[in-house]
Amino acid sequence: NAGVTQTPKFQVLKTGQSMTLQCAQDMNHEYMSWYRQDPGMGLRLIHYSVGAGITDQGEVPNGYNVSRSTTEDFPLRLLSAAPSQTSVYFCASSYSKQGNYEQYFGPGTRLTVT
Amino acid sequence: DQQVKQNSPSLSVQEGRISILNCDYTNSMFDYFLWYKKYPAEGPTFLISISSIKDKNEDGRFTVFLNKSAKHLSLHIVPSQPGDSAVYFCAASRRGGGADGLTFGKGTHLIIQP
Numbered sequence: 001n002a003g004v005t006q007t008p009k010f011q012v013l014k015t016g017q018s019m020t021l022q023c024a025q026d027m028n029h030e031y032m033s034w035y036r037q038d039p040g041m042g043l044r045l046i047h048y049s050v051g052a053g054i055t056d057q058g059e060v061p062n063g064y065n066v067s068r069s070t071t072e073d074f075p076l077r078l079l080s081a082a083p084s085q086t087s088v089y090f091c092a093s094s095y096s097k098q099g100n101y102e103q104y105f106g107p108g109t110r111l112t113v114t
Numbered sequence: 115d116q117q118v119k120q121n122s123p124s125l126s127v128q129e130g131r132i133s134i135l136n137c138d139y140t141n142s143m144f145d146y147f148l149w150y151k152k153y154p155a156e157g158p159t160f161l162i163s164i165s166s167i168k169d170k171n172e173d174g175r176f177t178v179f180l181n182k183s184a185k186h187l188s189l190h191i192v193p194s195q196p197g198d199s200a201v202y203f204c205a206a207s208r209r210g211g212g213a214d215g216l217t218f219g220k221g222t223h224l225i226i227q228p
Contacts, residue, residue, distance in 0.1 A: 004157075033215045042118070042203055042218030043158070050213050058215050090157055094211040101146040101165065103212040105157035 001026050004106035006091050012112045013081040021076040021109050023091030031094045032074040033058070033103065034066065036087040043090060049074055081113045117141045118206050120219035128227050133191040135222050137204030140185065144206040148216065149178060149189045152201045161202075162189070165210075191224075199226045 007022045025032065030051050035043035035058075045058030049068040063085060065077040074093075078085060088110050092103040119138045127133045135149075145166045150158035164171040164178045164187070171178050177190045191198055201223050205216040 031211055031213045033212065040220065042220045045215040048215040096211045096213065100211050101148055101163040101207070102160040103216060107157045
């Protein structure tokens with residue numbers, strides 16, 4: 001199993017550009033989430049999904065869109081990039097089972113918006 | 115308003131001694147608590163978790179203690195090893211598997227001195 005994969009690893013955008021951060025998992029997990037991490041901060045939840053076709057907003061959803069058309073993929077779209085979206089983005093997946101509480105994280109995408 | 119707080123940005127411990135990392139939370143709806151370890155340029159990796167119906171969970175060198183009345187948890191690492199040097203994040207969720215995402219603290223940078 002590859003686990004949770006994210007592409008690209010690094011990206012530089014100009015203000016106003018749009019792009020999609022890709023996230024895929026091959027563990028058949030129902031739950032997937034997107035987080036951002038800024039310097040000196042913990043991870044903050046952007047959007048999450050409890051299954052294909054179902055998404056919801058987290059703590060910091062503004063400026064981001066998501067969709068979940070398959071169990072495996074959960075892309076994060078930046079509609080019009082802003083310097084405030086410079087951050088490291090992590091995707092995570094998990095499953096519902098008695099006694100399981102953890103989320104599995106991908107390696108992250110480092111995004112710079114100039 | 116931070117719902118999960120880690121008040122020590124850094125902690126230095128001698129190799130072989132006990133490391134104690136602390137975490138406080140304010141949201142009484144949290145039922146699951148997790149500790150993650152993070153190295154630079156990598157995604158967080160799961161260490162240990164505990165549900166609110168327990169007050170202690172142990173896994174090898176790692177033990178998590180939960181004091182629900184004080185809304186406080188701690189991670190004990192015994193004995194501390196050089197490879198334990200990393201940033202440790204406390205996280206909490208309302209649902210098992212982090213179905214609606216995790217809420218993270220800002221992290222504690224643990225440094226193990228030889």
